[in-house]
Amino acid sequence: MAIGGLSAALQVGAREMLEGVAPSLCTDDVPDCKEWAASSACLENPFYTREHCAKSCGVGACARSVKGGRIGGYATMAATRQYATQFYGTRDVADGHFRWDVSMGDYAIEGQKLRGDPWLMLSSLGVGTYLGAEDEQTDKDVTAAILQSLSRGWNVIDTASNYRHGRAERCVGEVFRALHHVKNQGLRRDSIFLSTKAGFISDALRDKLMKESKIVQSDLAQGVNCIHTECIRASLQESLENMGIRTVDLLYLHNAAETYIPAIGRPSFFALLRKAFIELEDLKRQNHIRSYGLATWNCFRTRPGDRLYLSLEEVVELAREVGGRNHGFRYIQLPISLTMDEAWSQSWQTVNGRSASLMEAAAELGVGVFASGPLQEGDLLKAEVNGAIRVPEWPALSTAQVLLQISRSTPYLTATLVGHKTLAHVAQNTEVAFVPPLDNATFHLLMGNLKLEQHA
Structure with missing residues (x-):
């Protein structure tokens, strides 16, 4: 097993990801640099490399010499499965870390099996890129952390157009350039599931679209969020440019319900959502995106009758009306943690006339769920919470690890x-x-006991 968990077998079958562009050769003069690049060690040890290597063997400056186009490809069943198999049978992962995600498969026809190019094998832990200062050192740290995670069995990356004012996406772009730059590196674009978000557009992009009369001020919800079709397309193109890629696996509309419903009301929001879905289906046909979804905070965590409540079944039905049976609405994202447990604990959704939890509804509707905020930006690590988390099943895990384990064990979850x-x-x-x-039964038993202890 190579350093960081990547076996030599992972390098077998690597192909060029950048169409029409030959990979650059490492030109650093640092001792052992070329040997590190040839063996992929610079990607498996990015924190060390960035400190000791002037150009970081493709992780840093020399990766920017790759020119001639964007990196092609997207997550596929074959590549994600190949990636996952490098970690099975080793101490690197336990059963259940990699999961077949059926959300990207064509929907089932009654009496038949799923058809088409369906499932992806995704890690139960994904790298988020939300927090951090807007400076060069944080850029270096985020880039190195993503590379380190990829070499340790994480093949899910989540970012957004507004995270750190676009710097998060540019870090992701540097990761993909690094993967391309290092010769014979088995990690590649089609083994990684990448999501980004549109909605909170940059001031510069907003001003540009308004100057071109493509949008007006009233198209923005609360002055900050825009899911007008022109905003979606322009924001996606800006994101693809930031990341230097041709296709994103998943494009979310970012907190659309939370910003638009209070501003324009539910009927007008659904009318706007229909237009947005039509645009997203077109982007999917053009292969700029492989799927789309809703990244949310409150709308799937509130009870029926609440102003912000959304029925997942209604949203899926809207997508079916727009895109047919095999529409592109495949995922949602929302907070799921020890204290934000509504997704599995409350039967506030309705599917086929019966009450269900959000997780049950998503599973029945063929929608994958990504959990955000497992640590609630560190709030759950405070001393007063620590004492309430006592889990005999995991005596060796720290509080942060227990919180991650609780979130990733949520029934029917894709990844945390x-x-x-x-x-x-x-x-x-x-x-x-x-x-x-x-397992599901143990999860519900454990969570029930934790709730009792918290309220004791």
Whole structure:
């Protein structure tokens, strides 16, 4: 097993990702640099490399010499499965870390099996890129942390157009250039599931679209969020440019319900959402995106009758009306944590005339769910919460690891997203993958006991 968990077999079958562009050769004069680049060690040890290597063997400055077009490809069943198999049978992951995600498969026809180019094998932990200062050092740390995570069995990356004012997406772009730059590196674009978000557009993009009379001020909800078709397309193109890629696996509309419903009301929001879905289906046909979804905070965590409440079944039905049976609405994202448990604990959704939890509804409707905020931006690590988390099943896990394990064990979940920027935090968070997630019955029993202790 190579350093960081990548076996030599992972390098077999690597192909060029950048269409029509030959990979650059490392030109650094640092001792051992070329040997590191040839063996992929610079990607498996990015924190060390960035400190000791002037150009970081493709992780940093010399990766920017790759020119001639964007990196092509998207996550596929074959490549994600190949990636996952490098970690099976080793101490690097336990059963349940990699999961077949059926959300990208064509929907079932009654009496037949799923058809088409369907499932992806995704890690139960994904790298989030939300928090951090807007400076060069944070850029370096985020880039290195993503690369380190990829070499440790994480093949899910989540970002957004407004995270750190676009710097997060540019870090992701540097990651993909680094993967391309290092010769014979088995990690590649089609083994990685990448999501980004449109909605909170930059001031510069907003001003440009308004100057071109493509949008007006009233198209923006609360002055900051825009899911007008022109905004969606322009924002996506800006994101693709930031990341230097041709296709994103998943494009979310970012907190659309939370910003638009209070501003324009539910009927007008659904009318706007229909137009947005039509645009997203067109972007899917053009292969700029492979799927779309809603990244949310409150709308799937509130009870029926609440102003912000959304029925997942209604949203899916809208997507079916727009895109047919095999529409592109495949995922949602929302907070799921020890204290934000509505997704599985409350039967506030309705599917086929019966009450269900959001997780049950999503599973029945063929929608994948990504969990955000497992640590609630660190709030759950405070001393008063620590004492309430006592889990005999995981005596060796830290509080942060227990919180991640709780989130990733949520029934029917695709993956839990967590951000990290240091080698130590990547290692600590990756240790969670060594422990099998809970089965559904044990999960509900454990969570019930934790709730009782918290209220005792």
